Amino acid sequence: xxxxxxxxxxxxxxxxxxxxxxxxxxxxxxxxxxxxxxxxxxxxxxxxxxxxxxxxxxxxxxxxxxxxxxxxxxxxxxxxxxxxxxxxxxxxxxxxxxxxxxxxxxxxxxxxxxxxxxxxxxxxxxxxxxxxxxxxxxxxxxxxxxxxxxxxxxxxxxxxxxxxxxxxxxxxxxxxxxxxxxxxxxxxxxxxxxxxxxxxxxxxxxxxxxxxxxxxxxxxxxxxxxxxxxxxxxxxxxxxxxxxxxxxxxxxxxxxxxxxxxxxxxxxxxxxxxxxxxxxxxxxxxxxxxxxxxx
Amino acid sequence: xxxxxxxxxxxxxxxxxxxxxxxxxxxxxxxxxxxxxxxxxxxxxxxxxxxxxxxxxxxxxxxxxxxxxxxxxxxxxxxxxxxxxxxxxxxxxxxxxxxxxxxxxxxxxxxxxxxxxxxxxxxxxxxxxxxxxxxxxxxxxxxxxxxxxxxxxxxxxxxxxxxxxxxxxxxxxxxxxxxxxxxxxxxxxxxxxxxxxxxxxxxxxxxxxxxxxxxxxxxxxxxxxxxxxxxxxxxxxxxxxxxxxxxxxxxxxxxxxxxxxxxxxxxxxxxxxxxxxxxxxxxxxxxxxxxxxxx
Numbered sequence: 001x002x003x004x005x006x007x008x009x010x011x012x013x014x015x016x017x018x019x020x021x022x023x024x025x026x027x028x029x030x031x032x033x034x035x036x037x038x039x040x041x042x043x044x045x046x047x048x049x050x051x052x053x054x055x056x057x058x059x060x061x062x063x064x065x066x067x068x069x070x071x072x073x074x075x076x077x078x079x080x081x082x083x084x085x086x087x088x089x090x091x092x093x094x095x096x097x098x099x100x101x102x103x104x105x106x107x108x109x110x111x112x113x114x115x116x117x118x119x120x121x122x123x124x125x126x127x128x129x130x131x132x133x134x135x136x137x138x139x140x141x142x143x144x145x146x147x148x149x150x151x152x153x154x155x156x157x158x159x160x161x162x163x164x165x166x167x168x169x170x171x172x173x174x175x176x177x178x179x180x181x182x183x184x185x186x187x188x189x190x191x192x193x194x195x196x197x198x199x200x201x202x203x204x205x206x207x208x209x210x211x212x213x214x215x216x217x218x219x220x221x222x223x224x225x226x227x228x229x230x231x232x233x234x235x236x237x238x239x240x241x242x243x244x245x246x247x248x249x250x251x252x253x254x255x256x257x258x259x260x261x262x263x264x265x266x267x268x269x270x271x272x273x274x275x276x277x278x279x280x281x282x283x284x285x286x287x288x289x290x291x292x293x294x295x
Numbered sequence: 296x297x298x299x300x301x302x303x304x305x306x307x308x309x310x311x312x313x314x315x316x317x318x319x320x321x322x323x324x325x326x327x328x329x330x331x332x333x334x335x336x337x338x339x340x341x342x343x344x345x346x347x348x349x350x351x352x353x354x355x356x357x358x359x360x361x362x363x364x365x366x367x368x369x370x371x372x373x374x375x376x377x378x379x380x381x382x383x384x385x386x387x388x389x390x391x392x393x394x395x396x397x398x399x400x401x402x403x404x405x406x407x408x409x410x411x412x413x414x415x416x417x418x419x420x421x422x423x424x425x426x427x428x429x430x431x432x433x434x435x436x437x438x439x440x441x442x443x444x445x446x447x448x449x450x451x452x453x454x455x456x457x458x459x460x461x462x463x464x465x466x467x468x469x470x471x472x473x474x475x476x477x478x479x480x481x482x483x484x485x486x487x488x489x490x491x492x493x494x495x496x497x498x499x500x501x502x503x504x505x506x507x508x509x510x511x512x513x514x515x516x517x518x519x520x521x522x523x524x525x526x527x528x529x530x531x532x533x534x535x536x537x538x539x540x541x542x543x544x545x546x547x548x549x550x551x552x553x554x555x556x557x558x559x560x561x562x563x564x565x566x567x568x569x570x571x572x573x574x575x576x577x578x579x580x581x582x583x584x585x586x587x588x589x590x
Contacts, residue, residue: 128515191514195521200576216583219486220423225520226490230580234573239452280531281495284502285525288511
């Protein structure tokens with residue numbers, strides 16, 4: 001390990017699970033000198049300070065950007081445009097900025113709009129390390145260890161800026177990949193955003209019933225796993241759904257068509273079709289589970 | 296613990312996860328003298344014999360029922376009618392029979408049809424201990440420990456027969472409840488059968504795409520939990536879906552309507568409605584997770 005940290009001053013916007021874990025990981029790796037935190041809630045920031053996630057609570061985002069080597073925007077995606085607009089005029093020539101948002105086309109559009117020429121200093125990222133817990137108390141130095149991190153670099157990013165942001169995520173323990181923002185959003189609409197919507201919908205449907213306690217009483221491990229993501233952060237997921245609305249609508253429609261087919265098979269008591277679908281799904285799920293999806 | 300086992304001879308039909316774990320648990324509790332196993336596959340039975348799950352592989356089901364104190368039918372529900380028909384004429388006066396099926400109205404109907412007067416000796420059961428693994432090698436003596444077991448007694452069951460079957464499941468470590476078959480099937484259509492169908496459908500949809508490896512590559516922990524049940528036994532789940540078809544169709548239609556509403560909210564970019572649904576779902580999921588759903 002080098003004796004000099006790669007980044008001197010890190011500014012994080014949002015000191016919750018994503019931002020807090022990023023700061024803790026870079027601190028644990030000895031790669032930052034100082035972490036300054038911003039956020040909407042003073043309670044979260046104070047907690048982050050007490051937990052050693054940040055060294056100072058910032059008061060003026062523009063001022064803090066002067067002299068910052070690295071900044072991470074780790075707020076719900078709906079709050080990003082405002083932050084981008086506030087910090088854009090104050091970016092140092094060497095500062096690189098990244099984010100932890102779960103959608104990327106919208107972030108890229110906001111960066112282009114608010115950073116203008118300085119979009120070259122912003123390298124969008126999505127660390128694939130969701131958890132249904134949130135807040136500073138959920139942050140952990142090892143959250144990103146062996147987790148995939150997708151960068152969606154802009155054509156205007158100099159190679160050096162991509163390399164520096166890649167390096168920061170690698171210090172956090174992440175395995176870094178690059179995709180275009182469009183491919184990223186298409187993939188995550190299918191494998192993340194739709195499943196969240198489906199899990200929220202199932203729990204909501206049951207929760208609204210008059211006799212819902214009877215259902216929940218007998219729900220067991222299959223239900224628990226299936227609905228774990230329905231305990232996720234509502235505001236964050238609202239923003240993700242809105243930000244990736246078109247791709248998500250496309251995935252939802254494909255899924256609705258698929259359910260329509262299964263409804264038909266069930267109505268006809270077509271056991272052959274049901275078994276074929278279940279068989280093929282099981283094979284695919286097991287192959288994935290034995291490789292990338294292993295715990 | 297009494298020195299005399301409560302049951303002398305146990306006959307199990309199906310020596311896989313459910314039947315094998317029942318036998319192992321009663322053996323571990325010292326509550327059976329001998330376990331005789333039947334099944335479709337000689338390989339599974341041989342494995343069960345080698346693992347000490349059964350003491351003998353049976354050859355004539357009728358003959359083995361003579362002198363049996365307890366029998367468990369733990370096959371996919373589609374195979375139950377044939378087994379019931381074969382053993383009915385040979386039931387001893389003191390024999391009680393139970394099952395491990397995930398649906399109950401169909402089992403009750405088959406019992407009435409094939410057992411006739413002897414339906415009084417059959418006490419239907421559903422141990423809530425699903426796992427995506429199956430087969431004799433997955434069987435464990437502690438599978439049912441602290442798991443719920445639902446009995447759906449028939450009006451014609453003498454109290455003593457219900458008590459004996461309850462006792463067997465309690466020796467396995469289960470927490471026993473009683474419901475009517477109809478209430479059971481309505482609840483499990485919602486909290487178990489529908490989630491399985493939804494998980495199978497999602498994995499199947501992705502598996503059929505030409506570029507499916509790209510999707511699976513970036514699928515992460517949320518997807519893993521959501522789709523864990525899509526690795527379940529296809530034939531078993533085909534039978535469950537067919538056996539509980541009407542209740543499941545009802546639940547599927549309610550869910551489709553719910554997805555239609557979410558599709559509308561997303562189309563209109565109605566963030567307020569999305570957040571309301573997500574909020575209410577999260578509260579319900581967290582409350583359940585803190586109580587019955589805790590791991």
